[in-house]
Amino acid sequence: xxxxxxxxxxxxxxxxxxxxxxxxxxxxxxxxxxxxxxxxxxxxxxxxxxxxxxxxxxxxxxxxxxxxxxxxxxxxxxxxxxxxxxxxxxxxxxxxxxxxxxxxxxxxx
Amino acid sequence: xxxxxxxxxxxxxxxxxxxxxxxxxxxxxxxxxxxxxxxxxxxxxxxxxxxxxxxxxxxxxxxxxxxxxxxxxxxxxxxxxxxxxxxxxxxxxxxxxxxxxxxxxxxxxxxxxxxxxxxxxxxxxxxxxxxxxxxxxxxxxxxxxxxxxxxxxxxxxxxxxxxxxxxxxxxxxxxxxxxxxxxxxxxxxxxxxxxxxxxxxxxxxxxxxxxxxxxxxxxxxxxxxxxxxxxxxxxxxxxxxxxxxxxxxxxxxxxxxxxxxxxxxxxxxxxxxxxxxxxxxxxxxxxxxxxxxxxxxxxxxxxxxxxxxx
Numbered sequence: 562x563x564x565x566x567x568x569x570x571x572x573x574x575x576x577x578x579x580x581x582x583x584x585x586x587x588x589x590x591x592x593x594x595x596x597x598x599x600x601x602x603x604x605x606x607x608x609x610x611x612x613x614x615x616x617x618x619x620x621x622x623x624x625x626x627x628x629x630x631x632x633x634x635x636x637x638x639x640x641x642x643x644x645x646x647x648x649x650x651x652x653x654x655x656x657x658x659x660x661x662x663x664x665x666x667x668x669x670x
Numbered sequence: 671x672x673x674x675x676x677x678x679x680x681x682x683x684x685x686x687x688x689x690x691x692x693x694x695x696x697x698x699x700x701x702x703x704x705x706x707x708x709x710x711x712x713x714x715x716x717x718x719x720x721x722x723x724x725x726x727x728x729x730x731x732x733x734x735x736x737x738x739x740x741x742x743x744x745x746x747x748x749x750x751x752x753x754x755x756x757x758x759x760x761x762x763x764x765x766x767x768x769x770x771x772x773x774x775x776x777x778x779x780x781x782x783x784x785x786x787x788x789x790x791x792x793x794x795x796x797x798x799x800x801x802x803x804x805x806x807x808x809x810x811x812x813x814x815x816x817x818x819x820x821x822x823x824x825x826x827x828x829x830x831x832x833x834x835x836x837x838x839x840x841x842x843x844x845x846x847x848x849x850x851x852x853x854x855x856x857x858x859x860x861x862x863x864x865x866x867x868x869x870x871x872x873x874x875x876x877x878x879x880x881x882x883x884x885x886x887x888x889x890x891x892x893x894x895x896x897x898x899x900x901x902x903x904x905x906x907x908x909x910x911x912x913x914x915x916x917x918x919x920x921x922x923x924x925x926x927x928x929x930x931x932x933x934x935x936x937x938x939x940x941x942x943x944x945x946x947x948x949x950x951x952x953x954x955x956x957x958x959x960x961x962x963x964x965x966x967x968x969x970x971x972x973x974x975x976x977x978x979x980x
Contacts, residue, residue: 648752648952649752649925649926649930649933649934649952649954650883650925650926650927650930651925651926651952651953651954651955651969652880652882652883652884652924652925652926652954652955653881653882653883653926654881654882654970655924655955655969655970655971655972656861656878656879656880656885656924656955656971656972657857657858657878657879657972658876658877658878658972659857659858659860659877659878659879660877661860661877662860662871662872662877663860663861663862663871663872663877664674664676664689664841664859664860664861664871665676665687665689665841665843665846665848665859665861665862665867665871666843666846666861666862666863666864666866666867666868666869666871666874667843667846667847667848667861667862667863667864667867667885667886667887667922668846668862668863668864668865668866668867668868668869668874668887668889668892668920669846669865669866669867669887669888669889669890669891669892669893669920670684670685670821670844670845670846670847670866670867670868670892670893
């Protein structure tokens with residue numbers, strides 16, 4: 562075999578090795594990523610607008626400060642993948658004051 | 671409008687009440703009883719034959735569960751996610767070591783000082799759920815409690831079921847966690863807002879009407895007990911594993927469902943000063959009462975004329 566043929570064979574082997582290394586790296590990377598995602602579940606979170614440090618204060622009548630608020634964690638990891646992913650639902654209308662006698666009480670229990 | 675017909679009985683360690691505007695109170699009560707019994711068998715922390723007891727007792731091994739248990743677990747995990755972990759179902763151990771380890775009626779009101787080291791709750795992400803196989807696993811040392819969500823979930827389910835069965839408007843209250851279904855009577859269901867759901871009707875001076883969805887109240891004034899010189903209550907802050915030290919004694923919230931109302935009310939108590947803004951951001955009408963009776967209302971809940979009665 563001439564020196565040119567030897568070189569071509571060598572280059573071919575290098576190319577093949579490179580392709581196998583690339584493919585192997587991708588496969589191993591994917592497997593490790595999947596294993597990490599399964600064994601180390603994380604949570605993403607965001608806070609609602611205007612968040613800041615929570616002041617240690619008595620309740621105020623205005624009640625409009627947006628301090629230290631836990632955000633809706635929409636990461637959906639951990640155990641909660643129930644599909645009921647929406648936020649808390651507001652009522653169709655706010656409760657209205659009334660003078661009539663109540664049917665039942667809503668209170669602690 | 672004819673007055674609604676109501677019926678009450680002891681259930682889930684509290685009081686169940688069904689009100690029907692129209693026909694079918696007996697049928698409605700039967701439907702609600704069935705829902706209550708099912709949720710008790712699935713989710714009671716105090717019944718040795720409940721699914722929750724099975725899950726809590728096997729320490730890290732997967733347990734096959736029912737559809738209803740899975741729905742209750744999903745509700746609890748969703749509550750945790752939507753409140754940034756404040757309403758966390760992994761507070762079961764904290765409640766137990768504090769002495770709330772049986773039906774509350776059987777908990778000693780006074781006991782010796784606690785000899786325990788308080789720990790933060792393990793956190794809801796520790797719970798593993800295989801929905802395809804309906805298997806649930808909690809790590810060793812983690813105990814679940816669905817106290818913040820199961821009753822409210824049950825009220826929603828029961829109200830829908832009873833309304834569908836009777837064709838009438840139905841209100842279901844499980845210890846003050848209230849769900850309504852069907853076309854409401856008149857201007858809506860009149861509901862008294864109190865610290866304790868067992869207070870006499872009309873005693874609070876605050877009555878509101880609700881036409882749909884749910885209304886729930888969380889309060890540190892009920893389910894209280896004492897160990898040594900320490901007063902305890904059932905609203906546990908998962909960050910400390912201890913009863914919440916909060917600036918609200920009672921929070922009532924209206925929402926699209928009783929479950930969401932109760933999640934928000936529980937979170938608000940635990941959140942403290944940040945609660946009004948958190949509720950406002952979510953458009954949840956709420957009434958928050960401080961320890962001295964000072965009332966804060968948000969998101970369209972009409973303000974009281976006077977401080978709340980004690």
